[in-house]
Amino acid sequence: MKRTSRDIRTANRYEVLRQIIAASPTSRQELAVATGLSLATVATLVGELLDLRMITEVGFEDSAGGRPRGLVAVDSAGGALIGVDIAETYVHVELFDLALNVLARAEEDVRPGESLPEQVVGHVAAAVGSVVAQAGVEAARVLGVGVSVPGQVDRDTGLSEYAPNWDWHDVPLLDLLAEHIAYPLYLDNPLRACAVAELWFGAARGHEDAVVVNLGTGVGAGLVLGGGLHRGVSNSAGEWGHTTLVLDGRLCHCGNHGCVETYVGAPGIMLNLRELSPRSPLLHPGDQTATIDALARGVQAGDPVAVKVVRDTARYLGAAVADLVNLLNPEVVVLSSWVASRLGEPLVLEVREAVARHALRRPLAATEIVLSPIPTDPVCLGAATFALEGALQSVGQRGPRRAAPAKGRTAPPS
Numbered sequence: 580m581k582r583t584s585r586d587i588r589t590a591n592r593y594e595v596l597r598q599i600i601a602a603s604p605t606s607r608q609e610l611a612v613a614t615g616l617s618l619a620t621v622a623t624l625v626g627e628l629l630d631l632r633m634i635t636e637v638g639f640e641d642s643a644g645g646r647p648r649g650l651v652a653v654d655s656a657g658g659a660l661i662g663v664d665i666a667e668t669y670v671h672v673e674l675f676d677l678a679l680n681v682l683a684r685a686e687e688d689v690r691p692g693e694s695l696p697e698q699v700v701g702h703v704a705a706a707v708g709s710v711v712a713q714a715g716v717e718a719a720r721v722l723g724v725g726v727s728v729p730g731q732v733d734r735d736t737g738l739s740e741y742a743p744n745w746d747w748h749d750v751p752l753l754d755l756l757a758e759h760i761a762y763p764l765y766l767d768n769p770l771r772a773c774a775v776a777e778l779w780f781g782a783a784r785g786h787e788d789a790v791v792v793n794l795g796t797g798v799g800a801g802l803v804l805g806g807g808l809h810r811g812v813s814n815s816a817g818e819w820g821h822t823t824l825v826l827d828g829r830l831c832h833c834g835n836h837g838c839v840e841t842y843v844g845a846p847g848i849m850l851n852l853r854e855l856s857p858r859s860p861l862l863h864p865g866d867q868t869a870t871i872d873a874l875a876r877g878v879q880a881g882d883p884v885a886v887k888v889v890r891d892t893a894r895y896l897g898a899a900v901a902d903l904v905n906l907l908n909p910e911v912v913v914l915s916s917w918v919a920s921r922l923g924e925p926l927v928l929e930v931r932e933a934v935a936r937h938a939l940r941r942p943l944a945a946t947e948i949v950l951s952p953i954p955t956d957p958v959c960l961g962a963a964t965f966a967l968e969g970a971l972q973s974v975g976q977r978g979p980r981r982a983a984p985a986k987g988r989t990a991p992p993s
């Protein structure tokens with residue numbers, strides 16, 4: 580695919596805005612240094628962002644002996660962004676200002692068996708309506724909604740191509756959502772969303788090479804390579820959860836045997852527990868969230884079964900993370916998503932020990948393994964940045980790709 584001059588300009592505009600959000604207030608000179616763009620290019624892009632009212636002039640700073648430098652900062656009231664995290668057991672929605680502070684959040688439980696696209700879309704529409712109402716923002720100020728859904732997605736067509744845990748194939752998710760949601764919609768998956776969130780605000784900030792391991796019901800790796808998000812040729816890089824850990828091992832939803840996910844995803848951890856102690860009171864059959872919570876409490880209380888299950892899980896995870904360390908030589912491996920955050924530091928300690936048993940010494944010495952430091956849902960945050968990227972792309976074009984009128988929306992088009 581050929582990158583046009585418009586693509587490059589859009590990417591540069593996004594990069595300048597990202598730097599301003601990360602370090603407001605800042606000067607054009609600092610932005611030129613941070614982005615590697617010329618001062619003239621930065622001045623032009625800053626002018627465009629000022630015209631869009633996404634940023635404002637906020638005074639001057641002295642520069643040793645030279646002319647005072649004008650400072651710009653993100654205009655947090657310049658627009659609102661919505662991030663949607665669709666997972667197998669919940670839908671989280673957060674509404675952000677332009678500085679990416681959370682203004683409102685809503686959560687819907689997705690019950691076992693509730694996996695039809697229409698059911699999931701209903702949860703998303705209700706939660707989006709709720710955050711807009713809670714925040715009291717005008718519909719016109721919502722620049723877009725970034726939607727993260729597990730599995731393979733086509734960003735251009737808005738199709739969920741394949742979600743193994745729900746057996747979805749080619750579900751036109753954005754078209755279904757557009758029947759209820761009036762704002763421009765942008766689709767991607769949690770691997771990408773987590774990686775961007777860590778790159779902008781978390782443990783990958785300032786790093787060129789990082790891996791964000793997503794531990795939820797599904798498992799995967801978001802890849803930051805050379806300072807940018809790595810998507811692969813068809814936006815499916817990072818499907819590490821479906822690489823083989825055990826030959827002829829457990830059957831996976833994807834149809835193969837022994838995938839990483841079947842040992843370290845929430846259902847896999849439940850199976851680790853069941854194999855160790857079939858009648859354990861920690862086990863809540865059919866309820867991943869309750870079982871992982873019970874294990875987390877058990878580890879805190881020193882319950883030997885809970886400690887052993889987390890250790891067994893970390894042995895699998897450690898071997899698989901060592902593959903990532905040897906393959907990609909990252910500066911940091913971040914453990915993210917709900918299973919990692921609930922099991923917390925006890926899991927990280929065990930994983931560090933297990934990785935050290937499998938990884939080569941040189942890449943291992945260069946790698947830190949940490950828990951995601953982002954206190955809110957990193958997938959919502961990352962999804963909101965996709966909406967921001969999309970909003971910047973649509974500037975000067977005929978309008979957002981998905982603004983066709985539809986019935987039964989949560990907010991009227993303004």
Ligand SMILES: [Zn+2]
Binds near residue numbers: 832835
């Ligand atoms: Zn698999």
